[in-house]
Amino acid sequence: MNVDWRSASSGSVRDTPVPYRPSRKMLILACILFFLTLCTCLVAGTQFATAYAQNEAFSFDEFLRSFTLFYKHPLGLAAGLPFALTLLTILLTHELGHFFACRYHHIRATYPFFVPFPNLNGTFGAFILIRSPILTNQALFDVGASGPLVGFGFAVPALVYGVLHAKLVPSLADPAHAEIIYGTPLLLRLLDALLHPGISPGALLLPPIGRAAWVGLLLTSLNLVPVAQLDGGHILRSLNPRLHWYSSLLLPAGFIVLGLLGFWEGWYFWAAMILAMRFLRVPPIYDPTALDSSRRWGALLALLIFLLSFMPAPLYIPPTSH
Template structure:
């Protein structure tokens, strides 16, 4: 872990050696991004097809048609709005973490994207932190930067998508897959398309990508373990980190029973990963009052993005 300073030694007096990022890491990061671009374009083409046909997306033909764009490359073009929006949100999130790490001289990898033939074409993106974090201030800023920047990109994208969304008759509003509605989406619909019931609004593919970004933001801000929300919790109240993390994992179980079984998977993952947080180099320096107040920003973003039932099958 490196040297542990005495309580009177400020963390800023320590400079952890920065390991150079090998060219191979950059090549891998770029390669994964390119592959993910194609997988999200293929997924976006499915959303675009449903949107053009005035249909809500479902599972009935999604996987059977997923690889069609690879046989008919022209179909990739229709997936551009979805893919660019989703990749932009995920990249903004990871770059928020990356540049916060650079600011505090924390050794971190380039953002790595995970391509997958799923409903959205990816399993997300991540960076790996390869050196200890100095103090609560650095941990807080690093953890908040990702969700905050991603949220600031997702909300305008969702607003534009709502403006371009179609109104469909009630008879067509019966999909095999229903997406939940986060509070921020509801507020934007009330402001931009007042008087139109949510069930009658066919969201533009760009909005589907923004929805995914908001959902990912909510998941990352769960105050547990080593998620972004867990890092923020540790920076604000490290002595309560384990107890709150365990409580969050337990709370996901009734949510899984009542709303969405996927919460059970998240509860198991949190329990499997554990609730021990890596110690800081300078654990004695308290978090300043300004950042304690800013923690309300993370809570607000979480409330705006969280959905008890993100999917209804």
């Protein structure tokens, strides 16, 4: 994710490239957040590794126990390294795609900031802050599309590895036994049909590396939603600003409907976040130049990645779960 964190009055148009002056304080903050996110991802990865080793579905008890390891037996968190390193690699390459696209177009941007959080995945993702104007549609597209394209390129081989080493555990898809049921993106369904024909992807227990790829796909699809200042929003705005305006207005309502229909309660959070983004005043781009054909093909590729990664119900907790 890349967020333009300036008011409209601060984004004056410049004819000369903005010199890039990285802030030492920002670098220190980015390193601290990365370390904290590594810790929370190790905790999450440990419970995925334990479940995989025991051929069991996810357990909330095991999840809570992983947090006690953090201060009682920190070396026990080494089992979470495959998950943590895979997920952080996907997120870091995603954000570095944005970062170097900004460098290429002489746009000032911060280092990637990771968001540590003690949830099931160990993080809410990462983002960069853009500190200078984006002057052209080409630059806007490159900044928005570079992250998902690069991150997806790292997530796919990790998911392939995960499917190849997945275990058949039928109870995973049974609401009467599973404490949490993970959604299945289209890409995972295709890989399952190719590598495990005749087996439902919901009954496959992914190893930690595969689960990290699943999280990477989830975050990629959420970032590619074509609204506001999400990556997909930048892409759509570079193609059609008016359509971007309508999309940013209507899609939050669609997310609320998905939540009301019982797909995933997390859609309420995303609807609120997108609506909050609408209050950030972003300087307009006075560029009548349309995107070239290569970038238009890139937009179609980004749409394909979104369709392969998106899940209407990423997580489902059966009512019988505690």
